[in-house]
Amino acid sequence: MNRRGTDKIISVYWFAILFIVAAAVVYMVVVFYGTPYDVREAEASAMINQIADCITKDNKLRTGVNNDNFLEECHINLGKENKYYVEVGDLEIAKGNMNLNEFCDKKGNKLPKCVERKLYVLGGEIVEIKVVVNNVK
Amino acid sequence: MKNKKANILTENIIFIVLNLVFLTILILFLFSKASDVSFLEEKYAKQIALMIDSAKPGMEVALNMSEAMEIAKKKKWEEKIVSIQDNVVTVKLHEKGGYSYSFFNDVDLDVLYFYPTQDEFKFKVVKYK
Known part of the structure; x- marks a missing residue:
């Protein structure tokens, strides 16, 4: 061999x-x-917290916040690159890149992150806040 | 006979040496990726952006950046490590590097730059814009 x-x-x-x-x-x-580190969910949660603090006062819905003055009243800067979409159901507020809204039904790591929270206020109202973040690099 | 033994020994030695070279290259690659600076730049940029997003006026924040300082010193980078402009945080630890991440909280900060002179990056959220 x-x-x-x-x-x-x-x-x-x-x-x-x-x-x-x-x-x-x-x-x-x-x-x-x-x-990359995916912090979009944390970012969306932080934005929802800020919105919740902004639209409520003494656990009730605040009057005077509407679609026109929402960004100034809540001190939110969505930037120029269309990376965010914000929707507050009951107050009929929708700001940012509306095209991101369609990704809420889809799942995938590379798709924009959609976070929805319900806010319970005195008076029995339930306010739905939706934030979609596409802040990637 | 002796020649055969010598040949076998030589072949085995070459075989072992090639294996060691191969493994060394692989381990060096792993270490270079693990200590990659851009990874750290991204981590700090996102951390600072998220802290600003969660902060409210009156809050003071201090972030330990000793790890970033060490790397900036090794890379001989003496310019701004952190800069905040137009709601974008940029962390740069060497000349050809840099990672930027935006934040949505429309606030004014008292410190917009951080140079490699201290270990802590401190800033205060002054007011809403």
Whole structure:
């Protein structure tokens, strides 16, 4: 039996397996470190908290906040890049990039993040606040 | 006979050396990715942006950036590490780097820049714009 020939073939297989394992490790590392931190849900929650504080006073709905003065009253700057969409159901407030609203029914890590919360106020009213964030880089 | 043994030894040594070189390259790659500066820039930019989003007027915030300071010193970066302009936070730890992230809270801050002279980045939310 040609033992040296067999040894050479085995070492070729050995390097091929080593290369495949190394390629898999490199791929996993690149994917892990290449994925950005996703803080969109935290950002949406912070915005909902700010809106909730803004539209309520003494646990009741505040009068005087409407679609026209919403951003100034609640001190929110949606920027120029259409990364946000905000909707407050009962007050008929809708600001930002309305195209982001359609992503609320879809699921996916790369899609805009949609967060909805219900706010219970005195008087039995339930106010729905929806925020969609597409702040990615 | 001796020649055969010498050949086998040489082949085995080359085989082992090639394996070691291969593994060394792989480990160096892993370490370089783990200590990548852009990862840290992103982390700090998003952290500061989220803190500003959650803050209210009168709040003072202090963020420990000693890790960022060390890296900026290693990279010999003496310009602004953190800058805040037009509701965008930018963290830069070396000349060709930088990560920006926007925040929605329309507030005025008392400090808009952070240079690598202190370990803590302190800022106060003064008022709403």
